[in-house]
Every structure is written in C-alpha cells, then in structure tokens.
Amino acid sequence: MKYTGRIVSLLTGLLLIITWDFIYYFVLHYPVDLKVDMVFTILILFISYYMGKSYDISHTTLAALRTSEERVKLLNEEMQHVLQSIDEVVFHTNAKGEFQFLNQSWEEFTGYTVKESLHKNALHFISLHERHEILRLVRQSIGLHREKTRMDIPYQKRDGQFRWGEVNIKLNYNGNGELLGTVGTISDITERVHNEEELMEMNETLAIESQKLSVAGQLAAGIAHEVRNPLTSINGFLQLLRDEADEKTKEYLGIVFSEIKRIELVLSELLILAKPQSVTYKRINIIETLDHVSKLLNTNAILYNIEIQTEFHERELYIRGDENQLKQVFINLIKNAIEAMPHGGTITIHADFNSHNKVQLMFKDEGVGMKKETLDKLGEPFFTTKTKGTGLGLTICLRILRDHGADIRVQSEQGEGTTFHIMFDGVQSSERKKREVLQR
Missing domain, CATH: 3.30.450.20 (PAS domain)
Structure with missing residues (x-):
C-alpha cells in the first residue's frame, strides 16, 4: 500500500502513548496533567507520521529505482542482442x-x-x-x-x-x-570491389575493341582511297592486254582478274565498315524477312546437300529496324553455316516471342563447330578461319545488330555445330494485343 509506513508508524506511536500513560498514571500513580499529555501525544503522533511518510517515500523511490534498473538491464540486453546479431x-x-x-x-x-x-x-x-x-x-x-x-x-x-x-x-x-x-x-565489400575490378577490366576490353574498330575504319577509308583508283586503271589496261594476248597469257590474266575481284570485294566490305550507312528504321515483320532469306539461299544450300528448316510458331513477329541491313546479317549467318557443313546436314531457323516482349531468333547448324579460342575471337576485324575470307563479314553483322539494340549469344562445340541466338525488342501486332486482352 501507498501509506503503509504512515499507518504502521501512527499505530506504533499510539501504542507508545498508551503504554507510557499506563505506566505513568496507573503504575507510578502520578497526577493527571492534560496539557502535558496533549502536547506529548501530539508530538509523538507528529513524529510518527513524518517517520512513516519518510518510509513511504523512500520505499516508493526504491521500488521505482528497482524498476528503472530492471528496464535499463532489459534495454542493455536488447542492445547487446542487436549489436551481436547484425552482420556488420x-x-x-x-x-x-x-x-x-x-x-x-x-x-x-x-x-x-x-x-x-x-x-x-x-x-x-x-x-x-x-x-x-x-x-x-x-x-x-x-x-x-x-x-x-x-x-x-x-x-x-x-x-x-x-x-x-x-x-x-x-x-x-x-x-x-x-x-x-x-x-x-x-x-x-570484398564482392563489390571484385565486381568493380571485373567491370573495369570489361570496360578496358570494350575500349580496346572499340579502338580496334576505329582503326579498322581508318584503315578501310585509307585503303579504299589509295587502292581503288589505281586498281581501276590496272583493271582497264589488263582488259586491253587480254584482247591482244594469246591463250596462255589469257589464262594467266584470268587468274589476275579473279584476284582483282577479290580485292574489290575486300574494299567493298571495308567501305561498309568504315562509312556510316543510311538506315531507315521501321516496323517490319521479321518472319517475312526470314522467309525471304531462306528461300533465297535454299537453292544454294541444296547444292551442298543441306536443308534449311524454319520453325515459326507465329506468322507475325514485329520489330523496328532496317530490313536491308537485317537481310545482310541473316544471309551472312546462313552462308557461314552452309560453309561450315561440307558433308551436308540441316540448318534450323527458329523464331518466337517471349513473355518479356522480346523476339528471339535462333540459327542452328550441324557443322564442324568452333574451338573456344576461335569463339573468343569471333567478330574481331580481319579474323577469319576461311582460306578466302576477309574477316569483316561477321564484324559488320555484329555492328548492325548492335545498332539495332539486339543481344547476340553464340554457342559452339567442335564437331557438334554452332548456334546463334539473337534477341530484339519486340513490337506487338494489333492481333497479338487483342489476344492478350481477351486472355486477361
């Protein structure tokens, strides 16, 4: 109780007064003095009250102090638990x-x-x-x-x-x-530091590749300027010589003309790489483009006992791009696949639309495949495994795909063929939008 000390103290004082009066008046037989008794009684009760009050206050203070100590102890334990539990x-x-x-x-x-x-x-x-x-x-x-x-x-x-x-x-x-x-x-932050280091290495690699392409472009412009004009003159004079030459000389000149055409081919591809091409991005149906390219190259594939198969789950897959440039990319990929299959086989062209609004293309062959070393260098200017290749065809293709914002991934195992995965941002057709609304 809040007033326990005061009550006990007052009762003790009253007991003391009664005991004192009994001894003083009944045992010792002193005469009664009311004034003295009243002063004595009031003084004893007053002292008892304040002693009890002091006890109650100190008891309350001690209780509050014990509660505070318990709270501080609990908070300290919680703080220690938090500090010991965090990862840092x-x-x-x-x-x-x-x-x-x-x-x-x-x-x-x-x-x-x-x-x-x-x-x-x-x-x-x-x-x-x-x-x-x-x-x-x-x-x-x-x-x-x-x-x-x-x-x-x-x-x-x-x-x-x-x-x-x-x-x-x-x-x-x-x-x-x-x-x-x-x-x-x-x-x-060890993982973060390692990721930053890898990113820096990647940026350095990209910078080197960009520098290589820049050098390739400068070389292309220089070679085209310095070689094409004298080559035209050489070609013209050789034409005049062939008209008056004997059969043996004509045979040799035929070889020379063949090599000149090869030089002109290299110059043409260098010019494509060096000069920015005028492109027109518009909404195109990639299925129609792939159909056109596969039919165009099918005759050439048959000569090598190769079948071009198309796997199109839909007849309309739209992207934004330049159709002529994309045709150039697809023709190059299919031609490379044909050349990689000297013993025949099947080239599979797959196209589909995924849930992330992406158009996925796949060009898969059953050719000789590539070593990891060759795969790592794929797309580098002037790198080729062909005896008559320029090493610029795939470089141009990759640049075109990069300009179209496409992602490209190559899988190849020696003796098991090569697969090119290409992913474009899709543009939905009106029919697809209607179907998706109905499905919802």
Whole structure:
C-alpha cells in the first residue's frame, strides 16, 4: 500500500502513548496533567507520521529505482542482442585507437576472437603497407575536427585470406576539441570491389575493341582511297592486254582478274565498315524477312546437300529496324553455316516471342563447330578461319545488330555445330494485343 509506513508508524506511536500513560498514571500513580499529555501525544503522533511518510517515500523511490534498473538491464540486453546479431562489425575505441568494444561479427570478419582483440590497437589488424595511409587519413580528420569519416581498407584474415572492408567512423571530442574515442562499423565489400575490378577490366576490353574498330575504319577509308583508283586503271589496261594476248597469257590474266575481284570485294566490305550507312528504321515483320532469306539461299544450300528448316510458331513477329541491313546479317549467318557443313546436314531457323516482349531468333547448324579460342575471337576485324575470307563479314553483322539494340549469344562445340541466338525488342501486332486482352 501507498501509506503503509504512515499507518504502521501512527499505530506504533499510539501504542507508545498508551503504554507510557499506563505506566505513568496507573503504575507510578502520578497526577493527571492534560496539557502535558496533549502536547506529548501530539508530538509523538507528529513524529510518527513524518517517520512513516519518510518510509513511504523512500520505499516508493526504491521500488521505482528497482524498476528503472530492471528496464535499463532489459534495454542493455536488447542492445547487446542487436549489436551481436547484425552482420556488420560494430566497434568502439578510446583516444589511443584501442578497441573497447567489438561485437561477435568481428570473429567472422577477421578470424580473431573478441577476447584477444579487445584493448589492442585497431592498426594492429591492418597490414603495414596500408597502416600509414589510414593513420594519415584519421589524423587529417582529427585535425579538421570532422565528426565522421569513411574509408575502404584491405585487410588480411587470420587464415591469410585477403578481404576488403568499408569503415564508417564517428569521432567523439570533449569540450576542448580533444579526441575522446571513436565508434563505427565495418562492412565486408570484398564482392563489390571484385565486381568493380571485373567491370573495369570489361570496360578496358570494350575500349580496346572499340579502338580496334576505329582503326579498322581508318584503315578501310585509307585503303579504299589509295587502292581503288589505281586498281581501276590496272583493271582497264589488263582488259586491253587480254584482247591482244594469246591463250596462255589469257589464262594467266584470268587468274589476275579473279584476284582483282577479290580485292574489290575486300574494299567493298571495308567501305561498309568504315562509312556510316543510311538506315531507315521501321516496323517490319521479321518472319517475312526470314522467309525471304531462306528461300533465297535454299537453292544454294541444296547444292551442298543441306536443308534449311524454319520453325515459326507465329506468322507475325514485329520489330523496328532496317530490313536491308537485317537481310545482310541473316544471309551472312546462313552462308557461314552452309560453309561450315561440307558433308551436308540441316540448318534450323527458329523464331518466337517471349513473355518479356522480346523476339528471339535462333540459327542452328550441324557443322564442324568452333574451338573456344576461335569463339573468343569471333567478330574481331580481319579474323577469319576461311582460306578466302576477309574477316569483316561477321564484324559488320555484329555492328548492325548492335545498332539495332539486339543481344547476340553464340554457342559452339567442335564437331557438334554452332548456334546463334539473337534477341530484339519486340513490337506487338494489333492481333497479338487483342489476344492478350481477351486472355486477361
């Protein structure tokens, strides 16, 4: 009860007064003095009340203090549970940089136990090579009285494994601006650093490839300019010589003319690669384009005992592009497939529309296939496995597909054939839109 102390104290005072009066008047037979009795009684009751009140207040205060202690203990346990449960390392250091607190994640991050790491300097766990740079950054932050600083540091785990950590530090100062200590977190960013390194390597590779294409374009323009004009003159004079030559010389000149045509072919492909072509992007039905190309090359395929099969699940698959350029790509891919199948076989052309609004094309042959080394160099300017190839046909195809925003993937196993997968952004037909609305 709230007033327990006061009640007990007053009852005790009354008992004391009654006992005193009994002894004073009935045992010792002193005369009754009401004034003295009244003052004595009031004084005893007053003292008893305030003693009881003091007891009640102190009892309430102690109860509240015990409740607060329990709450603080509970909050501390919850805080410890949270700190020990999070994946990041949480640390606290004094002004000297010695660890005063580390959560359990420290052991997973470094391989060192929390017990053996406490009261050791944080720099102890960093390599000597990095230690000076980190110390310089920390001192610079302290000198500028920064409250926060961040740094990426490499460190070595106990088992010798190298990792990367992102350290976020909060610096605490006293009223005089002197460092009291730090609190902070450490996050494992090893995977992110490795991904960034891979991305940089990829960008460097792309830059090299772009530079190669740029050089190829410059070479093409230079070769076309320097070679085509004198080649025309040579071709004209050789025509005059052939008219007056004997049969043996005509035979030799025939070989020369054949090689001149080959030079002109190389020059034409170089010019295509070097000069930007005028293109007109419009909505086209890729099925019609593939039908046209397959029929065009079917006669040539039959001569090599090759069958061109088409697998079109729909008759309308629309994309935006330049039909003439895409025909050039498809013709090149099919011709390459025919040349890769000296003993005959089947070329399969597949087209479909997927759920991601993409038009998927597949050109599959049963030819000799390619080694991994050849596959890695596919599309590089002037790289070819053909005895009479220029090494520019597939380069031009890849440039056209890139200009159309298409994704291309090549699968090939030596002796098992090659498959080209091409994916365009699709443009839905009105019939497809109606069907999808009805299905919903």
